[in-house]
Amino acid sequence: xxxxxxxxxxxxxxxxxxxxxxxxxxxxxxxxxxxxxxxxxxxxxxxxxxxxxxxxxxxxxxxxxxxxxxxxxxxxxxxxxxxxxxxxxxxxxxxxxxxxxxxxxxxxxxxxxxxxxxxxxxxxxxxxxxxxxxxxxxxxxxxxxxxxxxxxxxxxxxxxxxxxxxxxxxxxxxxxxxxxxxxxxxxxxxxxxxxxxxxxxxxxxxxxxxxxxxxxxxxxxxxxxxxxxxxxxxxxxxxxxxxxxxxxxxxxxxxxxxxxxxxxxxxxxxxxxxxxxxxxxxxxxxxxxxxxxxxxxxxxxxxxxxxxxxxxxxxxxxxxxxxxxxxxxxxxxxxxxxxxxxxxxxxxxxxxxxxxxxxxxxxxxxxxxxxxxxxxxxxxxxxxxxxxxxxxxxxxxxxxxxxxxxxxxxxxxxxxxxxxxxxxxxxxxxxxxxxx
Numbered sequence: 001x002x003x004x005x006x007x008x009x010x011x012x013x014x015x016x017x018x019x020x021x022x023x024x025x026x027x028x029x030x031x032x033x034x035x036x037x038x039x040x041x042x043x044x045x046x047x048x049x050x051x052x053x054x055x056x057x058x059x060x061x062x063x064x065x066x067x068x069x070x071x072x073x074x075x076x077x078x079x080x081x082x083x084x085x086x087x088x089x090x091x092x093x094x095x096x097x098x099x100x101x102x103x104x105x106x107x108x109x110x111x112x113x114x115x116x117x118x119x120x121x122x123x124x125x126x127x128x129x130x131x132x133x134x135x136x137x138x139x140x141x142x143x144x145x146x147x148x149x150x151x152x153x154x155x156x157x158x159x160x161x162x163x164x165x166x167x168x169x170x171x172x173x174x175x176x177x178x179x180x181x182x183x184x185x186x187x188x189x190x191x192x193x194x195x196x197x198x199x200x201x202x203x204x205x206x207x208x209x210x211x212x213x214x215x216x217x218x219x220x221x222x223x224x225x226x227x228x229x230x231x232x233x234x235x236x237x238x239x240x241x242x243x244x245x246x247x248x249x250x251x252x253x254x255x256x257x258x259x260x261x262x263x264x265x266x267x268x269x270x271x272x273x274x275x276x277x278x279x280x281x282x283x284x285x286x287x288x289x290x291x292x293x294x295x296x297x298x299x300x301x302x303x304x305x306x307x308x309x310x311x312x313x314x315x316x317x318x319x320x321x322x323x324x325x326x327x328x329x330x331x332x333x334x335x336x337x338x339x340x341x342x343x344x345x346x347x348x349x350x351x352x353x354x355x356x357x358x359x360x361x362x363x364x365x366x367x368x369x370x371x372x373x374x375x376x377x378x379x380x381x382x383x384x385x386x387x388x389x390x391x392x393x394x395x396x397x398x399x400x401x402x403x404x405x406x407x408x409x410x411x412x413x414x415x416x417x418x419x420x421x422x423x424x425x426x427x428x429x430x431x432x433x434x435x436x
Contacts, residue, residue, distance in 0.1 A: 006078065012046035014091040017081045024093065025101070026051075027128070028073045030111050031066075038066040040095070042077065047261065048130065050084070050092040051077050058096060065098055071111075072104040072128070088264060123427055124436045134262035135423050138255055139412045145254035146228055149247050150205045155230060158197035158204040160190025166386035173213045175223075186211035191403060192335075192390050194231035195366060198401050199393055205230040215431055219420040220308070220358060222409060224429040231403035237337075237347045237365040240402035241283070241323055244351060244361055247406075248321065249277040255415055268417045276320055276354070283323045286345065289314055305331045306350075311358035321360070325349045334376035336364040349404075357414040363404025370394040 008023045009016075029041040029048065040051040053066040069075070078097035084090060109125055119126045126132055150157070163177070163184045175186040190206035197204035210227045230247075232240060252273055255263070263270055284292070293300050293310055300310060306324070315322055326345045329338065336346035348364035367373055370391060377387050412424035422428040427436060 010046045011042065011044045011049050011089075014047075014049065014081050014089075014093070018083055018091070019080065021078065021080050021096070022093070023076055023078045023097075025074070025076055028069050028071060028075065028104075029128075030071065031069060033067060038063065040066065040069065040077075042093075043128065043133075047089060048133075049089045050087060051079065051095045052092055053095045053098075057094070062098055065100075066095070069098075069100075070104050071107040072125075074101040074104070075099060076101060089261070120422065120428070120433065121436075127426060130265055132423065132426075134259075134265040135412065135416045135418060136426060137262045138259050138416050139408070139424060141255050141258050142251050142408065142411055142415065145251045146205075146207065146247075148254070149250045150203075150230065153203065153243070155203045155205050156197070156201040158190075158194055158201070158206050160187065160193035160206045160208060160229075162187050162209065166383060175211050175213050188212055189227060189229060189405065191229050191231065191405065194229050194403060195390070195393055195401065198231040198233040198403070199397070199399075202233045203230070217431060218308070220410065220413075222421055222425065222428055222430060225421075225425065226408040227405050228408060229403060229405040231401060233399050233401045235402045236400055237349070237402050240363060240365070240404060241349060242280070244349075244363065244404055245279050245281045245321070245323075248281075248351065248361070249279055251411065252277050252415060263416075266416050266418075268415075273415065278320070281321045281323055281351070282318050283325055283349075284314070284318075285325050286327050289324050292317065303328050303330060308356070308358055311352050312356045315352040315354040315358070316356075318354070320354060322352050323349045324352060332364070334380050334382075335366050335373065337367040338372070353410075353414045355414070355417075357410065360410050360414060361404050361406045363402065365400065365402040368394055368398045368400065370398075 006021055006023050007017070011024060011026065024044060026042040026044040029043050031038060031040050033039055036055045038053040040053065042049060042051050053063060055063045076099040077093060077095050079093040079095040081091055081093055084092040108122055109119070109129065127136070163179065164187050165184060174188065177184050177186070188210055190208060194204055194206050206229045208226065209224055211224055213223065214221060232243070256270060256274060290300060290302050293313065296313065298310060298313070314324065325348065326339060327348045329344055329346045332346050332348055336348050339345045339347055346364060350359045351361035352358055353360045373394060374391060377384060409421050409424040413421050418424060422430065
């Protein structure tokens with residue numbers, strides 16, 4: 001076989017070329033060896049596998065080159081693909097040719113244990129390593145699954161603005177900036193704009209970054225994250241809950257289908273994940289959740305929002321995702337629909353994930369009463385001028401409608417089994433981290 005006929009492939013395609021000589025562009029992760037063999041751990045952005053250089057089968061010059069390679073040097077390797085039952089990938093390449101593309105010297109992330117702060121200071125390089133590689137590949141699958149799901153459900157994607165003149169959630173946790181002489185804020189949510197879209201297209205979803213200036217340092221919070229926010233006209237809350245659980249299960253199914261190797265790299269329990277796709281999910285009222293917590297020695301009173309310990313207990317109690325429904329009006333946003341039989345709760349729900357991951361989805365049916373919403377806006381001390389357009393949606397042919405928001409990074413963290421949400425985004429933004 002001549003050089004010009006040797007196929008250039010990616011590592012992920014190696015199973016298709018067993019017994020064939022191929023060429024692969026890759027980086028050297030690590031190497032080890034003896035006097036007679038050099039073992040090169042290679043990656044190319046699609047997968048990881050081993051290249052073997054046998055001194056007896058190559059020139060002395062090539063063997064010396066292999067032994068002297070530095071971590072993260074880029075190179076072309078040529079050789080024959082073989083099955084390898086000892087590796088997690090299942091294949092390796094017997095190298096017969098090496099060509100250095102770009103040299104690497106003193107790569108800072110050496111094959112030893114490093115502290116978390118160091119790894120995130122070097123995040124631009126740490127992305128190359130196994131854990132972030134696998135996690136972010138799964139993130140990509142969840143993004144693709146989101147588009148697949150909502151497209152097949154007949155939704156239109158609506159792009160909401162990232163700068164607004166008001167606080168959609170009625171909170172002070174805002175990033176403020178000057179907008180040609182007036183105050184503007186980085187958006188916390190696209191929901192209000194999605195409601196306008198639903199009145200035009202019936203079913204829409206927004207998918208974009210959201211910003212919260214919360215001085216929170218928990219493992220569940222980022223200051224910049226990505227939100228998926230569907231909004232559906234002519235839909236009541238129960239129909240919305242059914243859509244939410246189908247969407248949640250669909251995303252997990254797609255990861256199980258497409259990311260088997262990545263889940264193995266992260267040592268994620270696939271059977272446990274699969275159990276979370278069994279529908280329907282339990283629905284427990286806030287009232288009953290409070291009683292359940294009190295019966296299990298939690299010091300909580302009706303009217304409080306749940307923290308991490310309460311959410312963890314509730315989801316683990318059912319051993320699967322669980323909807324907590326009908327929260328107190330006082331702790332929820334102004335636009336949520338009042339319960340028809342009670343003035344103190346709203347028609348709302350949070351979906352809690354098990355294993356300590358807590359709230360993944362939050363949603364509600366939206367109130368359609370113009371006068372009520374106007375009074376709520378005034379009560380919250382919000383600028384009526386900034387919400388005039390939102391109130392218009394209740395003046396011109398309003399209909400029952402519902403929606404929800406899913407935090408992408410929380411979903412990634414849950415599906416991958418990561419301990420901290422910072423692992424779930426390429427370049428995390430937290431109260432103490434603005435670079436790289």
